[in-house]
Amino acid sequence: MLVTLLAASPALSDYKDSYSRGLEAAKDGDWATVRQRMQEAIQDNPTAAPRVRLYGQRWEPYVPQFYLGLAAFKQGDCATALAQWRSSANSGVIAGVPNLKAEQDRNAAACDTRVAQQPKTDPPKTDPRPDTGTTTPTTPDGGRETPRPPPPKIEPPKTEPPKTEPPKTEPPKTEPPKAPPKPAETPLAQRVPATLLDAFRNYLGGRYADVARINPDSFSDARSRAQAYLIRAAARQIQAEIDNSATGLDAARADIRAVRAANPSLVPDPALFSPRFRSLYSATR
Structure with missing residues (x-):
């Protein structure tokens, strides 16, 4: 579209x-x-x-x-x-x-x-002195005696039987088939007739009189013809409100009926068309 x-x-x-x-x-x-x-x-x-x-x-x-x-x-x-x-x-x-x-x-x-109102949380307090789990012995006169370290434990060396593992075999790796490259997308200017593309650019630029001069019946395919009627209807609606012209508003309604006849499923995009035009489009049958 x-x-x-x-x-x-x-x-x-x-x-x-x-x-x-x-x-x-x-x-x-x-x-x-x-x-x-x-x-x-x-x-x-x-x-x-x-x-x-x-x-x-x-x-x-x-x-x-x-x-x-x-x-x-x-x-x-x-x-x-x-x-x-x-x-x-x-x-x-x-x-x-x-x-x-x-x-x-x-x-x-x-x-x-x-x-x-959010509550403040303080970090937990920690004792800077390390806990060794032992008490320091004292001398008879109340002084502290330097603790003697326990004698080192001597353990006999452990001998373990040699481990033998069966050789590992890995299944051959298979790569998934590569998807075929996507065909290059045709540029917008080649998919849309130049006259119709210029009409949309004139509409977005506020040149409604130029848009109104487009001839939708000059397009052979129904989709382009419906798009041409749609953009011309939107330009005529805005110009009719500017000029306070009832005739221009009737012309916009006639173009909307032609849009429905050429492509009944076509709906104006909210990003390109104003709410007033979309309301007119919905009310016109």
């Missing part, structure tokens, strides 16, 4: 993809996924920002350290939560997002209380 291939392509999928998926997981309370996605976003871009465009017209604060700390807090890991919240990358931006800052301060205070 083209949408899956584009989401996996390094040129089109970056930290915004991981961050968007992490936000969706946070809404569902899936904190393990939040932790994984935010770590991926930080690896690609550790610099927090007060506002970034994730896709289309969706703008969000980019604060992956805050959400990584929140996931750790929900999982009971206060040490990681406090470290992420108090990092310089997070503290410089989170102060400008009041609702997230209030939640962070409330949870950080709860973590501080937990740490303060």
